[in-house]
Amino acid sequence: MNVLVINCGSSSLKYQLIDSVTEAVLAKGLCERITIDGSVLTHQPAGKDKVVIKQPMPDHKAAVKLVLEQLTDSANGVIESLSAIGAVGHRVVHGGEKFASSVLITDEVIKVIEECNELAPLHNPANLIGIRACQDCMEGVPMVAVFDTAFHQTMPKEAYLYGLPYEYYEKYKLRRYGFHGTSHSFVSKRTAELIGRKLSDSKIIVCHLGNGASICAVKNGKSVDTSMGLTPLEGLIMGTRSGDIDPAIMEFIAKKENMSIEEVVNVLNKQSGVAGLSKVSSDFRDIKNAADEGNELAYTTLKVYAYRVAKYIGAYAAAMNGVDAISFTAGVGENNGSVREMVCGYLGYLGIAIDDEKNKLRGEEVELSTADSKVKVMVVPTNEELAIARETVALV
């Protein structure tokens, strides 16, 4: 079966068409500036040239239509007709406490996802727009929602409750949810396979280090703690997000800089992280280059970043009372050997040692740890689209 995987943002739509038998990507692409002037679709059919189409996309339905046209186009297409799409898998950011696994989308499910909107006001409404646009264009095709939060619904209370008045949890469901669940699930499963352990008898820490970054303690295949919280702002230092800070800093900045709470939160989300700290960029390649050229603040930024990751690894080794493997994934985790080296530099107490030559490799599955390391350290590239396609097939 061919599965169309959709990741819809407020003005963008990413897609992949995946053959679920061979797991090959038949085509992938991205619509940008939907609803804005200058809409553009970049379509990449496998084995053919990339196509860039500049055409107005006044709404998401127009974007979905254009994508479907390209997928079935005589020149740029990869399938004969829409009937070759057996199912659609949608990435949905927040499933609240309502969804502990992926679900087949029904009217009732859409209502429940809407109820989760206030927990992810920037993401969920856009995800729903994508679902509706696909339903309009592909009547009768089964659709599945795969939630970023679902994998973490196994966290115990001691991991998900904040030290706040309990009534906020009762009234507003204010708690830790965690994100990147599809990636943490995919990478932890693969890690167990690679280290030759049963998932049901394993302690794995997954470090998903991309623009957004989170870390997850996966015990016996279940998420028992994760660094992102009610929103994706908590935890590790990220490209532009601050991660953990003293909450009183919010009021301090608001007073000093004469800002509203919304404006401060915007600073924490968009102007902080390694971008704000280094004054260089949110991109780790730029920061690494600057550090190599002697920019001290850039080097300090990398240290601060790695130190935070190492502290979380320590916390999660404690949470699981041990760890069998630590896996690095996503853009930085898969490609940035210096960050991995800095992080592992703090982990000698766990008996961890890594092979410097293997650590130079990029973007491929590799065991970084030396033969005598007490804990395996791995690079396991994530593939959220494939994970969504697999979930979709399982439900359809």
Ligand code: ADP
């Ligand atoms: P997103 O959260 O947007 O999916 P990614 O997982 O793509 O983010 O990660 C983006 C980060 O990964 C950037 O900081 C970038 O520097 C880093 N990165 C991506 N590819 C490489 C590469 N080939 N070498 C070094 N760093 C890379």
